Structures are given as structure tokens and as C-alpha cells.
Amino acid sequence: MLVAGAGGIGAACAEAFLQAGARVLIADQNTERLAAFAGTASIAADLTTTDGCEQAVRAARTELGGLDVLVHAVGINHRVPVLDTLDEDWDRILDVNLSSAFRLGRAAGRIMVDAGYGRQIYCSSVSSLLAHPDHGPYAASKGGLNQLVRVMAREWAASGVTVNAIAPGYVETALTTAYLDRPGVREHYTGMVPAGRLGTVDDLTGPVLYLASRQSAFVTGHVLYVDGGRTLV
Numbered sequence: 169m170l171v172a173g174a175g176g177i178g179a180a181c182a183e184a185f186l187q188a189g190a191r192v193l194i195a196d197q198n199t200e201r202l203a204a205f206a207g208t209a210s211i212a213a214d215l216t217t218t219d220g221c222e223q224a225v226r227a228a229r230t231e232l233g234g235l236d237v238l239v240h241a242v243g244i245n246h247r248v249p250v251l252d253t254l255d256e257d258w259d260r261i262l263d264v265n266l267s268s269a270f271r272l273g274r275a276a277g278r279i280m281v282d283a284g285y286g287r288q289i290y291c292s293s294v295s296s297l298l299a300h301p302d303h304g305p306y307a308a309s310k311g312g313l314n315q316l317v318r319v320m321a322r323e324w325a326a327s328g329v330t331v332n333a334i335a336p337g338y339v340e341t342a343l344t345t346a347y348l349d350r351p352g353v354r355e356h357y358t359g360m361v362p363a364g365r366l367g368t369v370d371d372l373t374g375p376v377l378y379l380a381s382r383q384s385a386f387v388t389g390h391v392l393y394v395d396g397g398r399t400l401v
């Protein structure tokens with residue numbers, strides 16, 4: 169399987185799959201993060217580019233002997249009001265969060281559709297549904313991702329390929345910690361979660377393993393909120 173993104177969520181998923189006995193290749197542009205996976209196949213690639221995505225998929229197929237599962241856990245955020253959002257911020261966030269999903273999903277999808285089997289899992293967000301202020305490009309990228317997931321799911325359903333997303337609320341990773349560390353922010357968001365706490369990366373690995381399994385064969389085009397009830401309120 170190919171895990172794209174070796175940050176907090178991608179690394180936790182890769183660990184969980186390795187523990188379950190899967191053969192894993194991890195792709196990220198950050199070589200320090202890849203270095204944490206000594207002994208595991210990896211590739212340094214800019215996954216906003218078609219070349220980077222195709223190289224990662226080729227490496228997974230060659231080094232693992234095939235590609236049955238793709239987990240996409242690549243993403244960035246930049247919290248500013250829409251009126252202050254620069255074109256380059258918009259372009260960058262859409263590129264990293266959405267275009268990389270399209271380019272990687274397409275490259276992996278070609279192999280999976282040919283093989284007649286595959287599982288693709290994408291990291292969406294509660295921001296795909298809720299209108300968080302200062303999240304214009306991020307929310308747009310995640311809303312777009314949900315729809316991309318649904319269309320790929322429909323197009324590939326008859327080929328044995330399922331495409332789903334998990335949608336977490338706040339989880340402590342490099343993407344969020346500096347923001348959550350601002351005075352009052354962690355408490356504010358914790359208070360919005362019916363479960364009474366923020367998520368952890370370990371909350372996500374079970375849902376991802378399930379969606380990657382053979383047992384989830386009839387689940388496709390689904391966005392699974394893993395958010396302690398955040399989207400209920």
C-alpha cells in the first residue's frame with residue numbers, strides 16, 4: 169500500500185498498517201519525516217505534481233509488487249479571512265490538498281481499475297461541512313475533495329475499487345499544534361466536541377484500516393466523520 173504524507177496522520181496510518189503486516193511505501197516531500205521510517209520503503213516526491221504522483225505510484229507498484237491501497241494524508245492550512253487571502257495562498261492550498269488527491273488518485277486508480285481491486289482513502293475534514301471562519305481555501309479544498317471522492321467512487325465501483333474519506337475534527341499534529349497552543353484556542357475547540365476532547369491520530373487508524381480492508385467492499389463514496397460528534401452541534 170502507498171501512504172502519501174508522513175506527517176502526524178500519515179505516519180500513524182503507516183505504523184498501523186505495518187503492525188497489521190502490510191507492505192507499505194511512504195511518500196512525502198519532507199525527507200526528515202521519511203527518515204523516521206528507516207527500514208520502510210519510501211520516496212521523496214512533491215505530490216502536487218503529476219510527475220511526483222506518478223513516480224510514487226510506480227515506486228509502490230515496483231517495490232511492493234502491486235498497489236491495492238492508497239491513503240492520502242497530504243495537506244496544509246493557512247488561517248486568514250477570505251478578504252486577506254492572497255492568490256498564492258489559495259493556489260497553494262488547493263494544489264496541495266485537492267490537486268494532489270486528483271493526481272495521485274488518478275495514477276493509483278489506473279492500476280487498481282486494471283487489476284479489478286483497490287481501496288483509496290482520503291483525509292477530508294469537518295471543514296468540508298462546517299463554515300469555519302479563516303478557512304476559505306482549506307474548506308473549499310476539503311469540500312471539493314468530498315466530491316472528487318464521490319465521483320471517483322462512482323466511476324470505479326464496478327471495477328472493485330472503493331474510494332472513501334475520513335473527516336476528522338481537530339487532531340494534534342504539526343498541522344494544528346501551533347494554532348491550538350494559542351491562548352484559549354485548545355479549550356475553545358475542545359468545548360465544541362460532544363465527546364469532550366480533541367481527536368488523536370490513534371482515533372483515525374481504526375477507521376482507515378477498516379476502509380482499507382476487504383470487509384469494506386460495499387462501502388464507497390462515503391465521508392466518515394471521525395470527530396467525537398463535532399458535526400452534530
Ligand SMILES: NC(=O)c1ccc[n+]([C@@H]2O[C@H](COP(=O)([O-])OP(=O)(O)OC[C@H]3O[C@@H](n4cnc5c(N)ncnc54)[C@H](O)[C@@H]3O)[C@@H](O)[C@H]2O)c1
Pocket residue numbers: 173174175176177178195196197198201213214215216240241242243244264265291292293294335336337338339340341342343344
Ligand atoms: N490534524 C488535523 O487536525 C486534521 C483534521 C482534519 C483533516 N486533516 C487532514 O489530514 C491530512 C494530514 O494532516 P496531518 O495533521 O497529518 O498534517 P501534517 O502537517 O502532520 O502532515 C502533512 C504532510 O503532508 C506533507 N506535504 C505537504 N505538502 C506536500 C507536497 N507538496 N508533497 C508531498 N508531501 C507534502 C508534509 O510534508 C507533511 O508530512 C491533511 O489532508 C489534513 O488536512 C487533519
